Each structure stands twice: as structure tokens, then as C-alpha cells.
Amino acid sequence: MKNAALIFVLASTFSTFNVAQAEEVDPAAMKNVYDSTRNIAGLITYCVDKGFLKSDSTENAKKMVAFAKGMPGGVDTSDGDKNEAYGREGKGKGPDGKYERVESAAPQGVEAWCKEADEGVREGLKSVGL
Template sequence: MKNAALIFVLASIFSTFNVAQAEDVDPAVLKNVYDSTRNISGLITYCVDKGFLKSDSTVNAKKMVAYAAGMPGGLDTRDGDKNEAYGREGKGKGPDGKYESVESAAPQGVAAWCKGADEGVREGLKSVGL
């Protein structure tokens, strides 16, 4: 997953949070948001385990997941554990919906990718007041 794709995913997630609070959103969109947050949470854990991030990054990732899980609308969480497990293996969901290794898909290197993901989560949380 390239940084631009990750930033797009994070921006989409947090903008969907804001829309979901205001109106009904397609359940498929909510499922995608939830699954993406779980995958990103797993990826953040992967980055912490590799020594690229500090443990407080996982706290923020869990806040993001909790916020997504709290969206109204009968959220489908069935695939959450699977998506987080992929992330813990270092696999992110690309724009095409396929999982790919961060190590092979991050041209800037895994450490820089992890830093960008962490910053994206932190900024997203700020945008929703967390």
C-alpha cells in the first residue's frame, strides 16, 4: 500500500465517521470502514512489534476502531478479526481490495510507511475530537 492510498483510506474513514453521525449510510460502506479500521489497527500493531512505532500508537488505533464500532446503523463486524489478523501479519488492503505485504508495497520503506500511518490515525482522531 502506497502512502497516498493509505492517506486516502484514512481520510475516507474519518469523513465517513462524520457522515455516519449525521445520517443513514449504506451498510456496505459502514462495513468497509469498520473492516479498514481493524486492518489498520493490525498494521499499527505490526509496526509496533517491528520497533518502528511506540506502544501508544496501538492505543490510538484502538480508539479509531472503537469509534468506528460505535457508528449507528447495525454495523457488520463479522470480518473484523480476520482483517486485523492480516494487518498483524503486515498485510494491508489495497485500493483493489486485495491484501498485499506492506514490506513489498511501501516504496518509501516500512519504517516511513508506519510513521505515515501513525500520523494519519492521530490526525484522524483529532478531526473527530478524540
């Protein structure tokens, strides 16, 4: 999982919400966004548990999940727990849909990855006024 993929998921989450307000959005795309936010929330918790981030990062991740869950039209949340559990194990969902350990997928190192992911969540929330 590359940081570009994470940034894409975060940007997709927030832009999908804006599009959903104007038109009907594909339920499969909405599910993918929700599942990805749950995985990222799990990864943020993993980073906090490792001591790379402070606990307020998990609160921001929860806000991101709530934001995705509240998108108009409803969202299939059936795989959310599974995706978050993978994240808590340090496994991120790559663009190919496969899970891989952050340690092997983050060439900049796990701590740097965690800080970049946290900043991505914070910026995304800020962009929608949260």
C-alpha cells in the same frame, strides 16, 4: 498498498461518521470502513512489534477502531478479526481489495510507512476530538 490509499481510508472513516450522523449510510460502506480500520490497527501492531513505533500507537489504533464500530446505524464486524490478523502479519488491504505485504508496497520503506500511518491515525483522531 500506497500511503494515499491509507490516508483515503482514514479520511473516509472520519468523514463517514459525520455523514452518518446526518443521513443513512450504505451498510456495505460502513463494513468496509470498519474492516479497513481493523486492518490498519493490525498494521500498527505490526509496526510496534518491529520496533518502528511505540506502544501508544496501538492505543490510538484501538480508539480508531472503536470510533468506526460506534458509527450510528450499527456496523457489520464479522470480518474484523480476519482483517486485523492480516495487518499483524504485515499485510495491508489495497484499493483493489487484495492484501499485499507492506515491505513490497511501501517504496519509502517500512519504517517510514509505519510512521506516516501512525501520524494519519493521530491526525484523524484529532480531527474528531479524540
